[in-house]
Amino acid sequence: DIQMTQSPSSLIASVGDRVTITCRASQGISNYLAWFQQKPGKAPKSLIYGASSLQSGVPSRFSGSGSGTDFTLTVSSLQPEDFGTYYCQQYNSYPITFGQGTRLEIK
Amino acid sequence: EAQVVESGGGLVQPGGSLRLSCEVSGFNFKNYAMNWVRQAPGKGLEWVSIISDNGGSTHYADSVKGRFTISRDNSNNTLFLQLSSLRAEDTAVYYCAKDLWLDPWGQGTLVTVSS
Secondary structure (H helix, E strand, O other): OOOEEEEOOEEEEOOOOOEEEEEEEOOOOOOOEEEEEEOOOOOOEEEEEOOOEEOOOOOOOEEEEEEOOEEEEEEOOOOHHHOEEEEEEEOOOOOOEEOOOEEEEEO | OOEEEEEOOEEEOOOOOEEEEEEEEOOOHHHOOEEEEEEOOOOOEEEEEEEOOOOOOEEEOOOOOOOEEEEEEOOOOEEEEEEOOOOHHHOEEEEEEEOOOOOOEOOOEEEEEOO
16 A cells, blocks of 8 residues: 655644645655645545646645655645645555645644 | 535444445536545544446455445436444544545535444
8 A cells, every 4th residue: 555644744834924745655656646625524625636736716825746756735825714634645546545634723 | 516415324333334325416427436535533534435437446445345335326426335344443424525536525424333
């Protein structure tokens, strides 16, 4: 199975900050990577697929990059509504696997 | 707008069975693979199963293989998950989601396995 490791596990940042979350795969997954945002008590929401393609309706301050084993999710200017837990997911091979999550708090 | 709505969750005793449903709208269901993903209370996301667009191919997480069965009814735009031999560790919110990159998600349905 492909292990997905996110870092950091949690972070606190201020409105307007540039925030980067990283995701590392235990083996190469090309660009078969997605990112999700989940708020407490809510379903996850898809942000990015194909490592860098923004889902429709997702603000352009979110961006993704990477290929192979190393990936990043960047929020260019953090907004109050961006709090929550972020997950990466690989869909290169079965079983599909997720990172453990990164909890983002707004200072 | 593509939407999915899960139902069928509830309280079940260990060893029991349950059938979850996921009704979809806003997209051509028969053209897409569909997944089930679960989230235990306070935990992260765990992929459970996927079924191909025509139902001819399925895959499962090792943790549910042999106990859960995914299926679909393309005539009625509905995805199913049959849960059997349930264990306490199967307690979770179960979500359905479209495509390999899991979009969109429904609101989920809670399955609680307890005596």
